[in-house]
Amino acid sequence: MKLDILMVGVGGQGTVLASDIVCDVALSAGYDVKKSEIHGMAQRGGSVVSHVRIGEKIASPVIPVGCVDILVSFERMEFLRYLEYINKSTSLILNSGRIHAPGTAGGEEEYPEGYVEDNIKKFNKNYMIDAFDLAEQALNRKVTSTVVLGKLATLLPFEREVWENIISEKVPPKTVEYNLKAFDLGFNA
């Protein structure tokens, strides 16, 4: 069994915490797991990416190009930056919601809607959800990443209960209830 998952988003969305949760879930299911991300100046509005690798024994913590099994994009356009990593069997989980880049907010640059539509087709399977809307149903946009994890959980061979236990351990205690609701909404989306 091998699972190479690329998780991408905008700084501040909770991508890093979400990828931490995936790692702990995989570990508790008995797999070897490695994760890689760069903590550069990508925080606060920059692009962030985590490589999560699950299997019997993982060597490199970085997924080689063309090897991603599932690309999880917490924002509508961010997956476009990582097309080198996918192959013809890759699945896409995509939050349809937008976060503007500095250039697109006022129209100086166009939000790459055309590229989004064209490139979704490159994926073997794609699962688009309005994670912002679902997050707002649970609490607010802060739980967007947990909604997306709910969707991801439907594609992975780990028990739902394990996901919920680990989410409960890792999110701030006062937000456990909202995160579990967000997870549920994503799971059933």
Add this chain to the structure above:
Amino acid sequence: MNKRVLSGNAAIARGAYEAGIGVVSSYPGTPSSEITDNIKYYDEIYSEWATNEKVALEVAIGSSLAGTRSMTCMKHVGLNVASDPLMTLSYTGVNAGVVVVVADDPNMFSSQNEQDSRHYARFAKIPMLEPADSSEAKNFVQKAMEISEKYSTPVLLRSVTRLSHSMSVVELGSRKEIEKRELEFNVPKWVMVPANARKRHYFVEDRLKQLQGDLNHSLSDFIHEEINDTDIGIVSSGIAYQYVKEALPEASVLKFDMVYPLALERIKQFAGKVEKLFVVEELDPFIENELKAHGIKVENLNRSIMGELSVERVNEIFSKNGYCNKDYKSAYEDINDKLPQRPPNMCPGCSHRGIFHAINKLKLFAAGDIGCYTLGLLPPLSAMHSTICMGASISMAHGIDKGSQGEYARKSVAVIGDSTFLHTGINGLINSFYNSGTSTVIILDNRITGMTGHQPNPATGISLKGSPAPKVNIEVLCRGMGISHVKVVDPFNVEECLSTLKEEVAREELSVIITNRPCIFADKSVVSSPYYILEDKCTGCKACVRLGCPAILWDSEKRLAFIDETLCTGCGLCPKVCKFDAIKKRGE
């Protein structure tokens, strides 16, 4: 279950705990900062942020002398600062063990260079361990301590960004209780006057020979031999080993946990078992050159010595040399340069923005330094013109002054942060004062060490562990030196910044200007309700847009500026540059 998924840094912290380390003194530096930021949670370990890496290592040495296992953690350029005590610590040896953790940054993700710190091991004639994942990172701290005490030597433990910030599985253990040693009185060992030092040099050379020999016996488990296909034999260590295992799973591999000294006998034996011997390492051909110097035949791979390795690069290097391998090809082209970018920037509400705006307006040359404020180089502020190393801003501004007989001192400033100033800026300032310099030094006191992850420093009044601490007053410090012209300005008062800067730069005497607004992460109470722009008053002059704040955006259709209120922290800088009174605060 005692297994956790930990980052390399968190694993090293755990390793310090399990190895019975009693004292850790460090200075923040990406990618090493989180090691000490994790160690602070262990009550059993005294831990502190030191003013700089030299001080940090000296504290560790003192603690070792007093009989307690000690550690210091730094980034690669930090080791340059600590290299003075390190080079002579090699001669004195240790009492209780000393481990120096250095985190290199291949590809310079957040550094000024990508120096290969393995050279320090050879330069100082001390051993270096290089872990290949988080589990080894944890276990090697204990191993390093054992070697340190057995051979009386500091031991370098080398990480890289890819190891420090990647996570892998670690099995937790318990803390070793170490018998405390006594304060060591041994003048011939510890006082390095020439007569004593000459004798210690013999000790250094003997120790190296002994280590080298022991790598074939008692230390033989620092080398791992995997014999598979014998067409290719690869010598590797650290994270490069992981790339080799994935790109060339059938190759025979000799993995080193200790990269200096090298187990030359073992390599010769391994070379005899394979047809061709290769070395796979990142950055400088450190291992390769050592092998060649000892007459061991190594195949030439024509590898670039710059940047990181990866599974794909290792694969490519071997394919180019005619060894067939897997094909890491992407099915699709990278289109990132066709997409809107999300560039790094100072945060909305950053207290540096005001002074950079003034520097830019006055067209001054800014000799800069290392911190969040280095981002001042980015357009539209474009207010930084040199950055080399910690503390250099002040000394370089003095050099600009003396190198132009004062002419360019009327057109330049030094820009330095609070933590950087206390690191090594003070020495430069004393130098400028003592040597009658006329430069203008701007100290950006935002009450935090920002870029490395919001750590406290001596001017913040808070310790590493978050408790109240004695607070250095930077203004009093500068006046105490004897400097006459020390001014404190509000970086959000645009008029004050401009007039003070103009006056002090023109002055033919040394001046210090201190800005005093806290970082929004140092003091969250400064975040208040956002501003918004009145469409009917905005003329589209772009004065606010030119502040480069991420919350101020430009509507290209309406040709007006507007504010993203979810990003705005209400700092109030932009209304001060608006000549049309078009920017208002919500709720007022």
